[in-house]
Amino acid sequence: MQIIGVPSAPLFQTTAGMASLAIFPAIVVFFHILITIAQSYTNISLGSSISTNGPDSPWKSPSGEFAFGFLAVPGAGGYLLSIWFDKLPDKTVVWSANRDSPAPPGSKIQLFDDGRFELSDKRGRRIWAAGGIPSGAGVAYAAMLDTGNFVLARNDSTAAWQTFDSPTDTLLPAQALNRGDSLISRFSGENYSRGRFTFIMQDDGNLVLYTRNFPLYDVVSAYWSTQTVGTGSRLVFNESGYIYLTGRDGAVIFFLASNPVPADRFYQRLTLQYDGVLRHYFRPKSGGSGWSVNVYFPSNICLRILQSTGGGACGFNSLCSIGGDRNPNCACPEGYSLVNPSDKLGDCKPDFAPQSCNNSKESELYGFVEMVDTDWPLSDYAHFDPVSEEWCRQECLVDCFCAVAIYRESNCWKKKFPLSNGRIDATVGGKALIKIRKINGTRETMNPHR
Structure with a gap:
C-alpha cells in the first residue's frame, strides 16, 4: 500500500x-x-516452517527491522506467533496471530505446498490459520516486508493474504x-x-x-x-x-x-x-x-469514561488519576487491595470485614479516610442537599450500606459497593469520605498495594 x-x-x-x-x-x-508488493523481499518458499524448538530463525525483512516468528510469553509457558521490531532490544510486538492462545513448546508455523498457512502444536492440532484466502488463490511464496507487513503472495506478486488486513x-x-x-x-x-x-x-x-x-x-x-x-x-x-x-x-x-x-x-x-x-x-x-x-x-481517559455498567477506566472500587507523564494510573484507596495483584487496572477489594446491619453499635468500629478531588460517579444511592459535612459523615457512618460519602458544596452523596468510574482530578472538587474499619481505635492502615 x-x-x-x-x-x-x-x-x-x-x-x-x-x-x-x-x-x-x-x-x-x-x-x-x-x-503488488513493490519493495525488495526474500522469498519464503512453499513447505517452509518455523518451530518453537530447534535452531529455526525467524523470517526477517530485507532491512532486518522486522521479524516474523515465535516469542516466549512471560509466565504463560507458551509462545506468541508474532511480528516485532527486531533491531530493538525490547522486541516490541506489532502483530500476533494467537494472542488468546499461546502456542505450547514444539508448535510449528508452516506454509504448506497448497498455500495454507497454519500454526499447529507438536501433535499436529491446529491452533491458528490464515483465513480469508480464496480457493485457488495460487499462493506461491511468503515474504516479510520492510513495512512490517507479512504477505502470502501469488506468482504475480499480488497479495492473497497479509497481516496488514488483520x-x-x-x-x-x-x-x-x-x-x-x-x-x-x-x-x-x-x-x-x-x-x-x-x-x-x-x-x-x-x-x-x-x-x-x-x-x-x-x-x-x-x-x-x-x-x-x-x-x-x-x-x-x-x-x-x-x-x-x-x-x-x-x-x-x-x-x-x-x-x-x-x-x-x-x-x-x-x-x-x-x-x-x-x-x-x-x-x-x-x-x-x-x-x-x-x-x-x-x-484524560479518567474523566472521559463514564459508563453505567463496568468499572470504568480502572476496575471496581479503584481510582484513576493522570500522572505527570500524562499516563493514567489506577490505584486502590487506603484499606483496599487488588483482587488480582498482577492486574493493575483491575478491581479492588476491601481488606476489612463489612459493616453488619444487625448491630447498630458496630458503626463505632468504623471511620473515614479523606481524599480530596475524588469521586466514583454513578455509584450513589442517596443524595441530600443542603447538609453539613458532619451530618454527611454521621449519616454514612450509621448506614451499613454506605461504603463512601462524597461531600461537595453542601451536597452529600452516599455510595454503595461496588464503586465504579473512580477518578481523582482537580476538576472533581469536594472530597471522598471512604469508610474503613478501625484497628485499635485508629483508622485502617493495611497495605493497599497501590
Missing part, C-alpha cells in the same frame, strides 16, 4: 492533542492502493484501518490476550474508542470519537507519519497526527495500549532508549 500526495511539514511542529484541520485548510489527498492492537506506516476494522488492546503489559478496550472504524464512518464488555467481545461505552458519522471512510497511517481519516472521496477530514515523523529516521507505531489510550509512538533508528509519544487520545 502506498499513499501519495501528502504535504511535507517541519518535524514535530507544535500541536496539542487533536490536530485542527485548519492547519491544512485545502488538503485533498487521494489514495492509490498498490496490491491488525491486532497496532498500525504501522503504510497501513490503513478500513470500515469494519478494529484494534483491540492487550490485557496488560505482559499479557497479549485481548483486553478491555477497542478502536473501531465503524461502518457509519465514525472512528470510535470503546470499552469492551470484558471478557466478552461486545462494546459497552464510547469514550472518544472523531464525530464523523456519515462522512468518515478510512483511517490512514502514511509513511511520512501523518495519521488521518478520509471521506469517501479520499479527502482528509480529520487528523489524528499532523506532525510528520520520517520513516527513514524513526521507528513508529500507532498502538491502542492496555490502559485504553491510543498513542502514536516514535523512536530514533540511530539509537535512544524507549519510545516517545507524539499524540494520544483521549487526553
Whole structure:
C-alpha cells in the first residue's frame, strides 16, 4: 500500500492533542492502493516452517527491522506467533496471530505446498490459520516486508493474504484501518490476550474508542470519537507519519497526527495500549532508549469514561488519576487491595470485614479516610442537599450500606459497593469520605498495594 500526495511539514511542529484541520485548510489527498508488493523481499518458499524448538530463525525483512516468528510469553509457558521490531532490544510486538492462545513448546508455523498457512502444536492440532484466502488463490511464496507487513503472495506478486488486513492492537506506516476494522488492546503489559478496550472504524464512518464488555467481545461505552458519522471512510497511517481519516472521496477530514515523523529516521507505531489510550509512538533508528509519544487520545481517559455498567477506566472500587507523564494510573484507596495483584487496572477489594446491619453499635468500629478531588460517579444511592459535612459523615457512618460519602458544596452523596468510574482530578472538587474499619481505635492502615 502506498499513499501519495501528502504535504511535507517541519518535524514535530507544535500541536496539542487533536490536530485542527485548519492547519491544512485545502488538503485533498487521494489514495492509490498498490496490491503488488513493490519493495525488495526474500522469498519464503512453499513447505517452509518455523518451530518453537530447534535452531529455526525467524523470517526477517530485507532491512532486518522486522521479524516474523515465535516469542516466549512471560509466565504463560507458551509462545506468541508474532511480528516485532527486531533491531530493538525490547522486541516490541506489532502483530500476533494467537494472542488468546499461546502456542505450547514444539508448535510449528508452516506454509504448506497448497498455500495454507497454519500454526499447529507438536501433535499436529491446529491452533491458528490464515483465513480469508480464496480457493485457488495460487499462493506461491511468503515474504516479510520492510513495512512490517507479512504477505502470502501469488506468482504475480499480488497479495492473497497479509497481516496488514488483520491488525491486532497496532498500525504501522503504510497501513490503513478500513470500515469494519478494529484494534483491540492487550490485557496488560505482559499479557497479549485481548483486553478491555477497542478502536473501531465503524461502518457509519465514525472512528470510535470503546470499552469492551470484558471478557466478552461486545462494546459497552464510547469514550472518544472523531464525530464523523456519515462522512468518515478510512483511517490512514502514511509513511511520512501523518495519521488521518478520509471521506469517501479520499479527502482528509480529520487528523489524528499532523506532525510528520520520517520513516527513514524513526521507528513508529500507532498502538491502542492496555490502559485504553491510543498513542502514536516514535523512536530514533540511530539509537535512544524507549519510545516517545507524539499524540494520544483521549487526553484524560479518567474523566472521559463514564459508563453505567463496568468499572470504568480502572476496575471496581479503584481510582484513576493522570500522572505527570500524562499516563493514567489506577490505584486502590487506603484499606483496599487488588483482587488480582498482577492486574493493575483491575478491581479492588476491601481488606476489612463489612459493616453488619444487625448491630447498630458496630458503626463505632468504623471511620473515614479523606481524599480530596475524588469521586466514583454513578455509584450513589442517596443524595441530600443542603447538609453539613458532619451530618454527611454521621449519616454514612450509621448506614451499613454506605461504603463512601462524597461531600461537595453542601451536597452529600452516599455510595454503595461496588464503586465504579473512580477518578481523582482537580476538576472533581469536594472530597471522598471512604469508610474503613478501625484497628485499635485508629483508622485502617493495611497495605493497599497501590
